[in-house]
Amino acid sequence: MKKTSWIVFICILALSTVLAGCGSSKESSSGKGKEESGGTLIYGRGADSTALDPAITTEGESFIVTEQIFETLVKYKEDSTEIEAGLAETWDVSEDGLTYTFHLRDGIKFHDDTDFNAEAVVKNFQRWAQSKDEAKFAYYASMFGGFEGDEGHVIKEVKAQDDDHIVVFTLNRPQAPFLKNLAMGMFAIASPEALEKHGDDFTKNPVGTGPFAFKSWKPGDMIEVVKNDDYWQDGLPKLDGVKFKVIKDNSARLNALIKGEIDLMDGLNPSDLGQVEGDSKLQLFERPSMNVGYLGFNVEKAPFDKKEVRQAISHLINKEELIKSFYEGTAEPAKNPLPPSVSGYNDDIVDYEYNVDKAKELLKAAGLENGFEMDLWAMPVARPYMPDGQKVAVAIQAALKEVNITANIVTFDWGTYIEKVQAGEAPVYMLGWNGDNGDADNFIYTLLDKDNIGSNNYSRYSNDELHEILIKAQSNPNEDERIVLYKQAQEIIHEDAPWVPLAHSKPQLAGIKEVKGFIPHPTGTQSFINVSLGE
């Protein structure tokens, strides 16, 4: 008897909840937060942040949030990687490129109501430079050549001057992309008092000067930031707050967007583009490309030590087809290691056209007209610049077959893959790069200079002429002259063909029609300061 009544009770409970659920569905679906003044925007994404202290993380999902809470001395323009004023209103650069003087804005306060001033800037830079902790401040070490006392360290001294609104940076050697480096989100200025107060927990209690202040973090689920009422720019931000909601699956995230549970999402599947385009309540956003996906040759391994072989393979790859098939058209063919959004891009380069006969001629010149066998390393994970490494590898394999090159596809798990490619084990491999600071140096020098063999120059490509140009460009503060140098560099690389640059992908985002003023930034993170939810 007892058991039956228990079962009946459960049945009733189950039924009643279903009924109640149906009953309340209408009010909740219309209950969007738009009645409030600015509204709260809900941004759906695929993973949670790991740390909200931008200085200690290297991971994109964290920067998406910290970009709202923190600000940098100078910042990128809304739609490019050019520099404009941030916390510093103006700045002067000395003739020799060794002294940068920043004039800070007046009256800015951190979210904890302490003053932002030159002393705060100095303390932040001291925190990084004096830590000597490469594991913690990896980005600082890589962008500024190590830490205080290291031979390659770029920043000699950071000093606050008399009235506490001037900061002077003295460099050990000129660094042309210095301002672009300072604009990177990881070098944002945090409240020194909060840093001291929270210690290692600062990453869960971030305090900056940005348009939004941190409110709450439910791990694995949602982070909420709310409008900073005392923000130094009048009338901004327009929103009352932003919530960053984790929905792992791309299709499920789109379902939530269609349903109106979220307002904006990243990581749209290229195959879902049509569905968004066909929905009158939604709109698409395209992020300008700041990446490159490529097929690299290890130039130390035969037969790829011969330029003709590399050029021949360049002629065999039909990039347009690859993009149509595997990027669903959301990419442009690459002919340089640099994406077009980065200044210094050489558009005069004529790409190796798809031409099997030319490839055969080149192979004949190399004495390999009968073909050969090789390993082709396929990327095991999907990245924006390489959405499906395995399938692209199969397509390349088929293309090589035409000239009797037998490619055996090889792959490993991602961590091992990088380690092995870095160690020079792969003769031909697929990889890509997401730019950090939007500077040509961050692509060409980092990926193809002989200084970086054993690090990010996985092709082990070494060219002294190129090296000279890149070093010259690195220390030349004149932007126009640098552009000329980088264009030359791309000509050399094109001729030597250590890579076949494949594609610059353009990640797709989708939002409801009401989202206004959202401009995806090439770096992958953008402030929501000008975004609003209109009718």
Added chain:
Amino acid sequence: MFSFTVRRLGALIPVLLGMAFIVFMMVRAIPGNPAQLILGQQASKEAVAALTKELGLDQPWYIQFFDYLGGLLSGDLGVSLKTNTPIAEEVWPYLAATIELAVIAMIIAVVIGVNAGIISAWFQNSWFDYIAMIIALIGVSMPIFWLGLMEQYIVAIKWDLLPTTGRDNIRDPVEAITNLYLLDTLLQGRFDQFFEVVRHLILPSIALATIPMAIIARMTRSSMLEVMRSDFIRTARAKGMRMFWVVYKHSFKNALIPVVTVIGLQTGLLLGGAILTETIFGWPGIGTYIYDAINYRDYPVVQSGILVIAFIFVIINLCVDLLYAAIDPRIKYK
């Protein structure tokens, strides 16, 4: 009974030790250095080396294992490599989310599965039996991924009845006390939020319940068929007892042992096996927590996360064993 329980709890210790060791070795068998994965592709060699050292991963495995074990014995589950937070502090909200989902899913699976199984056995070879068993067969082989997305598309988007993802209304989030949202909303007297939470539970719990429901239905049916052929059932029917009572009281009680066993096992499986459902429905549960940790080579989280699930699994099975005695007076534990 009491001494049995104590003995079983004592047996937990070697089981968990064994689990800890196996998981520890398995996680390390996955290639890839956590430091490299944490710092990303752009990281310099020096940075990777420094972090490897800081995380203690340059130590020989046995030293790492005994360090970990020592921590466990003092109640320390370790610190997440990724978030740098003690796991004991971090794991509860994830675990609570999964428990809430799994319990509701199990209630659905048990109520529907058991009844479908009973009725199928009662009316064996009837159209109900055929249809129920075909549905059950489809149910066991249903790809949850597809089912979840279809539920979202049809019920949430086309019919606009229920929300697609999450545990609560993002625009009016639940304030967590125990992290069991059904309880939290009631404690706060927020009945509107309670119904929101229920609405959010329906689709994922149905998706999660499908497979156990089918398994329970099939198990109940076969167990019932066996019992209904026995002599005492014939006697009960010959006495002129109403069929409903024969089936639900006499037969079911005797058919219950294998059913309870399956329910116990399935409940345990749901805790760890909800990854797909959690992924699709944006459910911040323990499955995705561990899955992310595997991708990130977050060794301590994988180790302790699996250990927590194993612990619960063993406890559930202990409860099932104790239930046997309650169900069947012939079973006694000494």
